[in-house]
Amino acid sequence: MSAPEDTGPGEPRPVLTVRDLSVQVATEAGAKTVLDGLSFDLRAGETLALAGESGSGKSMTALAIMGLLPKPMARISGGAIRLGDTELTSLGERVYRKIRSARVAMIFQEPMTSLNPLMTVERQICEVLLEHGAVSRSQAPKRALELLRDVRLTEPERRLSQYPHELSGGMRQRVMIAMALACDPEVLIADEPTTALDVTVQAEILDLIRTLQAEHGTAVLMITHDMGVVAEMADRVIVLRQGRQEETAPVRDLFAAPRTEYARMLLAAVPRLGAAPDRPEPADSRKIVEVDDLSVRFDIAGGVLNRTVARVHAVEGVSFHIRAGETLALVGESGCGKSTIGKALLGLVPWQGSIRIDGQQTRGRSRAAMRPVLRDIQMVFQDPGASLDARMTVGDQVVEPMVVHGLARGSELADRAEWLFQRVGLSPDMLRRYPHEFSGGQRQRICIARALSLSPKVIVADESVSALDVSVQAQVLDLMQELQAQDGLSYLFISHDMAVIEQVADRVVVMRLGQIMEEGARDAVLRDPRHPYTRRLLSAVPVPDPTRRRPDLPETSGVEEISPIFPVGQGPARVELTELSRRHRVARDAMAKT
């Protein structure tokens, strides 16, 4: 592992050289090695991807290079990091400071929390320019404006005086990039830079990083869990697993012929758009969920008398149904209202219209009257860690719904808990443990077991696999489909991930700004999309195949600027759906354009 890589005579000297790098973290059980003997070279203009699942040590590598390992818990326990001629591991804080951003810069996963909410964009950019003496004080604002232009931010003059909360996630990440590139660093470390962003925004940000890299000749170290992003961005890839360098290869070689078992498994687990197996056409069975003209609006109060002055039209006149044993997928970008619909089905937000669950109308039901309906519909959330109670054993939590509904007691509960655990593939001896003793995937299985405890007819799965590593994601999806095959469960599967949706859905509903843009059978919508918005969503998905370039993103028509907030008495123009075939409907406005 420690042998230097071949440096051909024609190749430029690497900007960044990492040799045998090891990082240890102090735990209660003693020092734990989280990164073990990592070695690589990074050359100017090159993109090296560090790919791996959670706990692989990829973020630790980035922090080690930046000299930002959380002290005193983590420390470099061995190896060398050379930036040009400077050895970084032995550098004092005072000197290291002058290197950060000036020679190695970093962008992070969460553009929402990575910027200071109390400082304008201008001040945050100028700060880094002035700290490294890149420009004089009087020139700094001018340079900041140039940088915003460089990252293709719309209305750069206005952005300078704005605060982070006034910008969208994508804009914030552009500001982060502008800050990172302010001093023209030799190396840019991008730690999951698009993971928190919508897929179309992700495509734009990745494009931007590529363009800027070409302009400046920056070396990019791309840290990601997403093999699609790897295929799209990387020249070479290092696959990390539990701190060890599993495989290092040029990107095409890795995808064409992975040499290690783990890399093969990782690539096999990646959901690929267009590769999902056919699903048997569900029988025209009973409608379990019937939603008619559903609207959800949230009031915004203001004025002297604190009256409602405007409303957020989160969901506007949406109708759909789900049949027994069927999976309906709701897709769309953040803020499109897909999660709100899930909550409305369980009566967790106030709504208007009509919702029938297995024939029972739920409109106007009190909390108590809603209870029998909830036996038929349950929910599984995105973050299994946050949706379990840390102070209650998982066994108690799994059967809690049965206690609440008065369906079982005593030894019956214990039997039921064991049975549920077996169904979701967990061992019943783990029932007495607490949530922190489980991995993310196991916790999501526990949440599924809890949802199953009432033997519901429908489960609303709100981004239920989004927080999981791909290999775990694949297993949880398999489990969900198994349960469906056994019990004839229906799912409302809410997700932003088109590839996952293709795997599980029978029918797909595409939403934007609270309304349905396109809906129909899975193959109709995903393989023959008719609405420009659906097409845009699909073409933004990174393709996990380095030999196939993702098609360029269709231009937007300024749709992002539309806000779902309207004054009282007004609302968005209702989108009418046109039937293309028995199994495919699309918004009429799209038909006018095509």
Next chain:
Amino acid sequence: MWGYLLRRLFESALILLGITFVTFVLLYLVPADPARQIAGRSATAETVANIRDQLGLNDPLVTQYWRYLTGLFQGDMGRSYLQRAEVSSLIASRLPASLLLMVSAIVTELIIGLTIGVVAALRRNRPVDHTLMILSFVAISAPQFVIGILLLYVFAVQLGWFPIGGYGTFAHLVLPSVTLGLLGAGWYSRMMRSSMIEVLNQDLVRTARAKGLSKLRIVTRHVMPNAILPIIAMIGIDIGLFMSGIVVVESVFGWPGIGQLAWQAIQRVDIPVIMGVTMVSATAIVLGNLLADFVAPLIDPRIKTK
């Protein structure tokens, strides 16, 4: 903005109205008889009854309250039963001293409290942190009259650095302000410490470090402004704490403020004065909260006044 201000002022007026009612009823229910206090020990039952009649104390509660309220709306807070003066002029003559003490105590507690909080957070779980937190705990737990007498003994009696009591120069102001401010300093140091630690763990600090900023700049420009936000709302509420502290501290140091006035009035059941002081302190608390709500958006652009 103006609409919001108007609404908030209206709400504040409602709150104050509620306070007048509650205080009035409570004082009405107090078993002591003000007429007996005024008449003195040797007075006959007839004299007492006469006084009661004169003051209208025999009227039903609602009538008395209405009379008080209509007076209040005309700026008349009534006359003291025992001192031959209007309540409003009594308060007006003593309010400046109390305000001076309060402002200087707020400044003291913020300087001491925030400094300790910042230092403790930056040295967390080290001996410095532990020592400071024990001290802050002592400041919170010790009764104010004990602290006041202790400071008085050490710095005035033994060392002779400050006058023993009274009012007039800056030197007179120091010990009462510190006594009054120490309690708040204890609270603020703890709040600031935990708020700082929370911000230090946020992503924005990692970004600031990745930018290559100096530690000093990170702490003063990025961490402290974010950490102080939750404290601002507390300062408004804090004025209420001061009002109870002021009664004690003014007595210990012989400070001629409304605290002393209140203390005398309570001892002698001088109801109009008690009502007056209560109204003044309630107004101070309400205004303090209002001020805090208007200062917060100046520092935090995410808060909009609507």
